[in-house]
Amino acid sequence: MSKQSQANTIVKAGVAAGLDRQTMIDEICAQTGAGPGYAGTLYAAGRRAANGPVTNARKPQAGGKMTSFTNPNLDLLRTEMDAALKAIGDKYGITMDTGNIRYDVDRTNFNTSIKVRLGDGGVADVAANNRREWDKYAPRFGLKSTDFGKTFVSNGQTFTLSGVKPRGKKYNVLAKNPAGKCYKFSGQRVAGLLK
Numbered sequence: 094m095s096k097q098s099q100a101n102t103i104v105k106a107g108v109a110a111g112l113d114r115q116t117m118i119d120e121i122c123a124q125t126g127a128g129p130g131y132a133g134t135l136y137a138a139g140r141r142a143a144n145g146p147v148t149n150a151r152k153p154q155a156g157g158k159m160t161s162f163t164n165p166n167l168d169l170l171r172t173e174m175d176a177a178l179k180a181i182g183d184k185y186g187i188t189m190d191t192g193n194i195r196y197d198v199d200r201t202n203f204n205t206s207i208k209v210r211l212g213d214g215g216v217a218d219v220a221a222n223n224r225r226e227w228d229k230y231a232p233r234f235g236l237k238s239t240d241f242g243k244t245f246v247s248n249g250q251t252f253t254l255s256g257v258k259p260r261g262k263k264y265n266v267l268a269k270n271p272a273g274k275c276y277k278f279s280g281q282r283v284a285g286l287l288k
Contacts, residue, residue: 096125097135104139123274128223128256128267132275134206137192162196174203182207223256230259234266234280236287245286252276254283 100121107117114136121139122132159166171191178189192204227241234257244253245268252268255275259265264277 096127097138099125100132100135100139101142104136105143108140108143119274123272126269126273129258129275134190137190161198162201167194167196167201171203178205226257226259227254230257231280233259235284236266236280240283240287243287245283247278247282247286252278 103120103124104117107120112120117139118129118132118136121127121135122129125132125135127135159170171194174191178191182189186209188206188208190206192206194204195202224241228238231238231240236254241254244251246252250270252270254266255269256267257265257280258267258277261277263279266278266280266283267275268278268283269275
């Protein structure tokens with residue numbers, strides 16, 4: 094089963110159970126082994142898949158022109174934008190996604206993301222990207238490039254260093270427990286535990 098299929102199943106069950114977004118992302122991270130950023134992407138795609146195709150959506154009013162924003166006409170707009178972004182992405186070798194939508198009656202904001210494609214997007218690509226980020230940012234948090242993948246013990250539990258959150262103010266180092274669940278630690282604390 095692919096990571097996206099696993100994420101779709103988790104999101105569908107999470108929505109039915111009334112779970113919040115972060116809980117579902119944590120579960121995706123734990124069950125697929127994806128890093129938090131990639132788990133968020135899997136969650137977003139899973140939400141779109143869970144909503145299914147737009148049926149009985151009203152067409153934009155007044156000869157195809159939108160006079161206000163509603164869920165149905167934003168779903169239609171998203172479909173066309175995703176197709177256009179995919180064509181542009183294919184042309185330049187990048188991945189583009191409309192992301193989350195926030196709207197009011199007369200305005201909308203799309204949280205568009207653009208990412209460099211790292212191959213087929215599989216586990217090896219995610220791990221390679223995590224490693225590149227580690228090599229680049231780990232010294233900022235008092236860690237060495239060679240610390241990536243090392244294990245340490247915190248509160249009686251073993252963790253494996255798996256990534257960094259360069260913009261994290263306090264908890265900027267990512268580590269997984271043996272079950273694959275991701276946790277955030279401060280770089281200073283991890284550096285002390287590795288000694």
